Amino acid sequence: MARILAVDDQRVMRELVKSVLEGEGHEVVIAEDGIEAMSIARENSFDLVLTDINMPNMNGISLVSKLRRLDTFATIPIIMLTTESADFKKDKAKRMGANGWLQKPFDPDRLVKAVTSSLARAGHVVPARS
DSSP states (O other): OOEEEEEOSOHHHHHHHHHHHHHTTOEEEEESSHHHHHHHHHHOOOSEEEEOSOOSSSOHHHHHHHHHTSGGGSSSOEEEEESOOOHHHHHHHHHHTOOEEEESSOOHHHHHHHHHHHHHHTTOOOOOOO
16 A cells, blocks of 8 residues: 655644545555645655645645655655645646645545545556455
8 A cells, every 4th residue: 555645734634634545555644734744755755645735834836846856756646635726726736746636625535536546647556445
């Protein structure tokens, strides 16, 4: 299974993402903003990142940009998980290096499918659950 960094300033959202993805067998490390996420990212490797956009201290788009400058995060999938729906925000996130977009509130099955397909496109094999 995959090692995932989930970043969101709302504790309930972090715990929901963690619960859903750990239920699928993934290891999930959580951070409450971009600054904490960068600190964790500098010391650890991950197979995928999920991040909100609107967070204090460092927003998700800045986080994506900074992660992409780290060799270990140059090619891993990054999915924006946000309430934002504006096309200009999606375009900016994509230009900074985001690979996908999932609208909140999200359906747990859609989250699992987005993570699984992003990991598969990156060459990470996720075994089917029995």
